[in-house]
Amino acid sequence: MAYTIRKPLTDRFLNAWGILVFMYLFLPIAVIVAYSFNNGKVLANFQEFGFNAYVSGLENDVIVATVFTSLQAAVGSAIVATIFGTLGGVALAQAKRGVWWAVGLTVALGATLFTPEIVDGIAFLPWFVTLGVDWGLTPFNDGMVRLIVSHAMFSMAVVTFIIRARLAGMNRQLEEAAADLGANVWRRFRDITLPIAAPGIFAGALMSFTLSLDNTILSSFVQLPGSTPWPVYIFAAVKVALRPEIAAISTLMFLLTLIALGVCALALRKTGGSSTEIIKTMAG
Amino acid sequence: MIPLRNRVFGPAALSFPTWAYVVFFFIIPVAMVIFFSFGYKPDIYTAVATDTLSFDRFPEAMTPAFMSTFFATLRISLLGTFLCLLIALPFAYWIAVKIAPARRSLALALVMVPFWTNFLVRTLGWQIILSPTGFFSEGLLALGLTQERIDILYTHTAVQIGVVYNYLPLMILPLFVAIDRSGTKLREASYDLGANKVKTFFKVTLPMAMPGVISGCLLVFIPLNGDYITATVLGGASGSMIGQLIAEQFNSAQNWALGSAMAVVLIAATVIVVGVGFALLKIGQLIAAKANSIPISNGRV
Numbered sequence: 212m213a214y215t216i217r218k219p220l221t222d223r224f225l226n227a228w229g230i231l232v233f234m235y236l237f238l239p240i241a242v243i244v245a246y247s248f249n250n251g252k253v254l255a256n257f258q259e260f261g262f263n264a265y266v267s268g269l270e271n272d273v274i275v276a277t278v279f280t281s282l283q284a285a286v287g288s289a290i291v292a293t294i295f296g297t298l299g300g301v302a303l304a305q306a307k308r309g310v311w312w313a314v315g316l317t318v319a320l321g322a323t324l325f326t327p328e329i330v331d332g333i334a335f336l337p338w339f340v341t342l343g344v345d346w347g348l349t350p351f352n353d354g355m356v357r358l359i360v361s362h363a364m365f366s367m368a369v370v371t372f373i374i375r376a377r378l379a380g381m382n383r384q385l386e387e388a389a390a391d392l393g394a395n396v397w398r399r400f401r402d403i404t405l406p407i408a409a410p411g412i413f414a415g416a417l418m419s420f421t422l423s424l425d426n427t428i429l430s431s432f433v434q435l436p437g438s439t440p441w442p443v444y445i446f447a448a449v450k451v452a453l454r455p456e457i458a459a460i461s462t463l464m465f466l467l468t469l470i471a472l473g474v475c476a477l478a479l480r481k482t483g484g485s486s487t488e489i490i491k492t493m494a495g
Numbered sequence: 496m497i498p499l500r501n502r503v504f505g506p507a508a509l510s511f512p513t514w515a516y517v518v519f520f521f522i523i524p525v526a527m528v529i530f531f532s533f534g535y536k537p538d539i540y541t542a543v544a545t546d547t548l549s550f551d552r553f554p555e556a557m558t559p560a561f562m563s564t565f566f567a568t569l570r571i572s573l574l575g576t577f578l579c580l581l582i583a584l585p586f587a588y589w590i591a592v593k594i595a596p597a598r599r600s601l602a603l604a605l606v607m608v609p610f611w612t613n614f615l616v617r618t619l620g621w622q623i624i625l626s627p628t629g630f631f632s633e634g635l636l637a638l639g640l641t642q643e644r645i646d647i648l649y650t651h652t653a654v655q656i657g658v659v660y661n662y663l664p665l666m667i668l669p670l671f672v673a674i675d676r677s678g679t680k681l682r683e684a685s686y687d688l689g690a691n692k693v694k695t696f697f698k699v700t701l702p703m704a705m706p707g708v709i710s711g712c713l714l715v716f717i718p719l720n721g722d723y724i725t726a727t728v729l730g731g732a733s734g735s736m737i738g739q740l741i742a743e744q745f746n747s748a749q750n751w752a753l754g755s756a757m758a759v760v761l762i763a764a765t766v767i768v769v770g771v772g773f774a775l776l777k778i779g780q781l782i783a784a785k786a787n788s789i790p791i792s793n794g795r796v
Binding site: 336 | 507516621755
């Protein structure tokens with residue numbers, strides 16, 4: 212407050228609290244980064260400083276393959292979830308209040324958020340077997356297709372609701388004006404709706420990419436040999452032995468994501484959206 | 496008469512692909528799980544059979560061991576949600592109100608950073624920290640706070656610390672948005688009318704932030720209740736959560752009927768807890784409204 216000279220007690224408490232929470236949020240990440248320079252054989256047992264884990268991690272074909280599987284699945288499911296979620300979000304935003312299909316879709320998507328991930332996992336497992344083996348829809352026998360389809364389902368509700376929220380405040384008169392000026396459905400969508408929805412679409416895509424990259428429970432149920440994603444590989448290693456390679460590769464992925472995010476932030480600044488705006492859109 | 500073109504491209508038709516996806520990849524498979532829960536396991540080579548349906552799997556699922564894990568899970572998730580709220584509320588308030596607007600984006604970006612590292616890897620970080628030879632133990636020893644190494648890895652406490660950590664950003668973000676949205680004007684009005692900081696917080700800021708509190712609690716409680724990754728990494732066998740038991744039925748025991756019944760119990764419990772939460776909230780709001788608070792409790796300006 213500008214009209215108090217000495218900082219009040221509550222402010223000092225809040226400042227201390229904020230810094231403590233930030234330390235809490237960063238502590239385990241810092242630990243993982245530090246332990247990635249462990250030259251020992253066991254992750255948790257720090258022997259000596261060195262880069263052995265980075266070298267042997269990058270030389271390990273299995274590890275590299277799982278990381279690529281994860282990245283592919285994340286990009287694929289982000290694309291699928293963003294396309295379907297954008298259509299759903301635009302439709303919901305334009306729907307008249309209380310129309311059965313809009314209420315139904317909102318409830319169904321809401322239910323996907325309410326369903327514990329483990330239930331999605333056990334539901335997808337027999338369903339993919341039915342589709343791929345019993346019905347002969349062979350694409351569903353492919354591990355990557357399974358990962359993309361299930362991850363996209365997992366994040367579709369998030370994307371849809373983000374875009375609906377983004378378009379909720381949109382001025383419908385803009386579209387009507389465009390229609391009066393002779394713009395057809397496609398041009399109205401491209402020139403009016405899409406640019407307004409863009410930050411939402413971007414936030415949704417980013418969100419589904421992250422959700423997919425992080426996904427462990429669902430993936431462990433739907434994966435097939437040869438398409439094991441990175442988190443599932445780590446989870447299997449937890450039960451056997453954790454080696455410093457896991458920390459090293461995780462640190463590299465962390466750096467890559469930070470760089471990618473930085474690039475995204477710069478690109479967004481060019482198009483005029485602020486990061487606060489994006490984060491607000493993300494959080495609904 | 497609506498032109499054909501508008502019907503084909505209208506919002507109802509636009510929603511069709513999303514509808515189809517949800518029906519095909521969510522409603523049908525989940526309905527199958529519910530259907531399986533009425534089936535049985537015919538022999539050791541078959542995961543499920545549904546030629547005769549019964550409710551028998553539900554009593555079979557609810558063994559004392561299952562129920563104790565079930566209530567342990569509920570306790571961890573409820574306490575975890577509460578602790579997240581407790582930690583996040585002052586923090587979100589700090590970012591939304593106290594931090595200079597120029598630095599707010601940076602602070603928010605920093606909150607998001609843990610999101611960009613893998614969930615499992617962060618949990619592994621805690622495993623290192625909490626192990627008897629880890630920093631936490633060494634630090635307390637060095638400070639002379641304890642005489643011997645503390646051994647909390649593979650306990651409920653470790654799981655609790657891990658889940659609060661893992662789901663905290665999901666609480667911070669909606670709270671921030673809600674507090675930020677309420678703006679400074681109402682708070683200043685409250686000060687002008689003579690309310691002190693504490694009163695302003697409880698009578699203005701908190702009621703305004705209620706939608707954020709609700710969505711934050713939902714975002715934390717629901718995934719937490721089904722989580723078993725944190726429990727496996729930090730809890731070992733003792734800290735097991737309900738998700739582990741369900742996964743076992745599908746992965747090793749190959750008893751889909753029993754696993755499905757357990758899953759149905761989990762969904763039902765999640766829905767009931769959320770329902771009870773909303774009911775308590777409504778009652779609380781009614782009481783608050785009676786107790787002469789400023790009538791803006793529905794969070795809208």
